[in-house]
Amino acid sequence: MAFFIETLLGGLMSGMLYSLVALGFVLIFKASGVFNFAQGAMVLVAALAMARFSEWANAALGGDSLFLANLIGIVGAGAVMFVVAWGIERFVLRKLVNQEGATLLMVTLGIAYVLEGLGQSFFGSEIYSINVGMPKEPVIMFEGLFEGGVLINKEDFIAAALAAVLVGSLTVFFQKTAIGRALRAVADDHQAAQSVGIPLNKTWVVVWCVAGLVALVAGIIWGSKLGVQFSLVTVALRALPVVILGGLTSVPGAIVGGLIIGVGEKLSEVYIGPMVGGGIEIWFAYVMALIVLLFRPQGLFGEKIINRV
Amino acid sequence: MMNDIQHGDAVQAAVTGRKIGEVVLDLHNISLRFGGVNALTDISFNVREHEVRAIIGPNGAGKSSMLNVINGVYHPQEGRIMFRGEERKKMEPHMAALQGIARTFQNIALFKGMSVLDNIMTGRNLKIKSNIFQQALWIGPALREEIAHREKVEEIIDFLEIQHIRKTPVGALPYGLQKRVDLGRALAMEPQILLLDEPMAGMNVEEKQDMCRFVLDISDQFGTTIVLIEHDMGVVMDISDRVVVLDYGKKIGDGTPDEVRNNQDVINAYLGSGH
Numbered sequence: 001m002a003f004f005i006e007t008l009l010g011g012l013m014s015g016m017l018y019s020l021v022a023l024g025f026v027l028i029f030k031a032s033g034v035f036n037f038a039q040g041a042m043v044l045v046a047a048l049a050m051a052r053f054s055e056w057a058n059a060a061l062g063g064d065s066l067f068l069a070n071l072i073g074i075v076g077a078g079a080v081m082f083v084v085a086w087g088i089e090r091f092v093l094r095k096l097v098n099q100e101g102a103t104l105l106m107v108t109l110g111i112a113y114v115l116e117g118l119g120q121s122f123f124g125s126e127i128y129s130i131n132v133g134m135p136k137e138p139v140i141m142f143e144g145l146f147e148g149g150v151l152i153n154k155e156d157f158i159a160a161a162l163a164a165v166l167v168g169s170l171t172v173f174f175q176k177t178a179i180g181r182a183l184r185a186v187a188d189d190h191q192a193a194q195s196v197g198i199p200l201n202k203t204w205v206v207v208w209c210v211a212g213l214v215a216l217v218a219g220i221i222w223g224s225k226l227g228v229q230f231s232l233v234t235v236a237l238r239a240l241p242v243v244i245l246g247g248l249t250s251v252p253g254a255i256v257g258g259l260i261i262g263v264g265e266k267l268s269e270v271y272i273g274p275m276v277g278g279g280i281e282i283w284f285a286y287v288m289a290l291i292v293l294l295f296r297p298q299g300l301f302g303e304k305i306i307n308r309v
Numbered sequence: 310m311m312n313d314i315q316h317g318d319a320v321q322a323a324v325t326g327r328k329i330g331e332v333v334l335d336l337h338n339i340s341l342r343f344g345g346v347n348a349l350t351d352i353s354f355n356v357r358e359h360e361v362r363a364i365i366g367p368n369g370a371g372k373s374s375m376l377n378v379i380n381g382v383y384h385p386q387e388g389r390i391m392f393r394g395e396e397r398k399k400m401e402p403h404m405a406a407l408q409g410i411a412r413t414f415q416n417i418a419l420f421k422g423m424s425v426l427d428n429i430m431t432g433r434n435l436k437i438k439s440n441i442f443q444q445a446l447w448i449g450p451a452l453r454e455e456i457a458h459r460e461k462v463e464e465i466i467d468f469l470e471i472q473h474i475r476k477t478p479v480g481a482l483p484y485g486l487q488k489r490v491d492l493g494r495a496l497a498m499e500p501q502i503l504l505l506d507e508p509m510a511g512m513n514v515e516e517k518q519d520m521c522r523f524v525l526d527i528s529d530q531f532g533t534t535i536v537l538i539e540h541d542m543g544v545v546m547d548i549s550d551r552v553v554v555l556d557y558g559k560k561i562g563d564g565t566p567d568e569v570r571n572n573q574d575v576i577n578a579y580l581g582s583g584h
Contacts, residue, residue: 177451178433178437181423181434184420184422188420189418189421191382192414192420194382194401194403194406195405195495196406196411196434196435197404197405197406198403198434199401249422
């Protein structure tokens with residue numbers, strides 16, 4: 001039983017991390033109707049900027065204050081994400097007002113390559129580390145309940161709490177505030193949004209900034225867990241089935257989708273894996289997403305697709 | 310067709326009760342080309358405060374192009390646009406809203422996934438003063454403002470008689486109601502000039518009557534200047550103070566409904582020159 005709970009918790013924790021990346025997809029889709037393939041590249045750039053800025057700051061400060069160095073790192077990386085958002089709006093999206101979704105999708109593929117290339121040429125392509133002082137040592141809980149207790153990673157706990165706060169505030173931001181409403185309006189219809197005086201340019205910068213910040217949080221957490229390297233880009237691929245499962249337009253969907261997939265992956269690997277020779281973890285998420293697509297094309301929590309004929 | 314035009318004298322009487330003011334929008338010699346196609350050629354007309362001004366014409370006459378020029382979506386190659394006595398510079402589409410010009414769309418451009426309420430609330434966008442940080446933190450000023458705007462929007466919902474559908478996603482509504490929501494969103498901007506792009510297109514007789522009533526009520530109650538494009542001549546004649554007639558991008562008539570109705574060029578354009 002303790003082992004089951006351990007696996008379950010492990011799944012929830014890694015699911016939370018998927019959710020963070022998925023959140024970036026959902027934000028941009030909700031606010032501009034674009035499926036952003038560059039989200040993984042944004043996570044990479046954010047993590048690289050964070051790792052390098054804090055490293056440089058640490059060297060400049062003579063290694064005195066890890067906190068200060070990290071603060072400088074976060075501010076620097078935040079600024080980089082702002083520049084990325086502004087650049088994408090200024091040089092790409094502005095030229096593509098009122099274009100088809102497919103066109104914009106292809107554009108984000110291009111943006112992904114540009115970001116990966118530029119990010120690595122600015123910040124280097126080695127493996128870097130982010131140390132935000134997350135406790136690494138595991139703790140044993142519920143010793144009274146189960147024999148031997150349950151082994152939990154403190155770092156995962158903090159990451160999950162961070163993700164939960166982020167998600168809660170973004171949900172409120174989108175559903176309850178005037179700016180959130182404006183963002184959803186722009187996603188729905190450019191022309192109509194302009195007619196009520198919503199400026200497209202500003203709106204897009206805001207959205208990509210928010211997505212950039214989410215990428216930064218995801219980058220810091222993933223980076224401090226796994227190190228910052230090019231393979232972070234593939235994290236975005238793991239988040240793809242999460243958004244399909246949860247629904248492209250739903251912030252809570254990204255979370256629940258992430259949790260389901262995280263748990264599903266771990267449990268299936270442990271309990272079904274041995275029966276078929278293992279390796280389930282890699283494709284399990286995609287199969288789940290596929291099954292959901294068959295029955296609910298809009299995902300578990302997506303806005304219902306309404307077609308009047 | 311000519312018989313159609315004779316109807317609606319009762320409505321006409323209601324229209325004349327308003328005070329028509331100064332010229333607010335004055336268009337001089339507007340020409341608009343798309344490549345080699347002349348969409349509008351040398352068109353001049355003006356719009357007075359508080360009036361209902363119609364732009365009519367057969368298909369492809371350039372009516373929608375004209376509306377898009379007024380709204381700042383298209384920029385004419387030639388001509389001047391005077392707005393409240395000042396010449397208007399080339400502008401971005403969202404800036405028309407800043408100047409108090411609202412519009413509806415011929416092919417309904419609503420935010421389909423959002424509720425009726427949220428759709429109309431977007432019309433309040435420019436009136437919202439709290440900044441992104443106050444809103445993000447969901448604190449005092451932003452919250453109070455949201456409530457105030459919500460009250461205004463509820464008034465508009467009452468006015469348009471759509472209380473029963475306020476929480477419905479607009480994508481699920483029938484066409485006639487969507488048109489009304491479109492109008493509601495424009496009204497929520499409290500515009501000085503309201504541009505209506507074929508507000509009655511595709512409606513049945515009953516829906517058309519409702520829409521006519523709303524247009525006249527808006528004019529009477531809020532004093533909004535209304536510029537409306539219509540294909541259906543009968544309806545327009547009933548509710549407009551003055552009418553511009555376009556054909557093949559040129560102006561062929563301008564005046565009161567009676568004047569326009571008896572204009573030989575207009576009769577030819579609508580009925581063919583054989584008559």
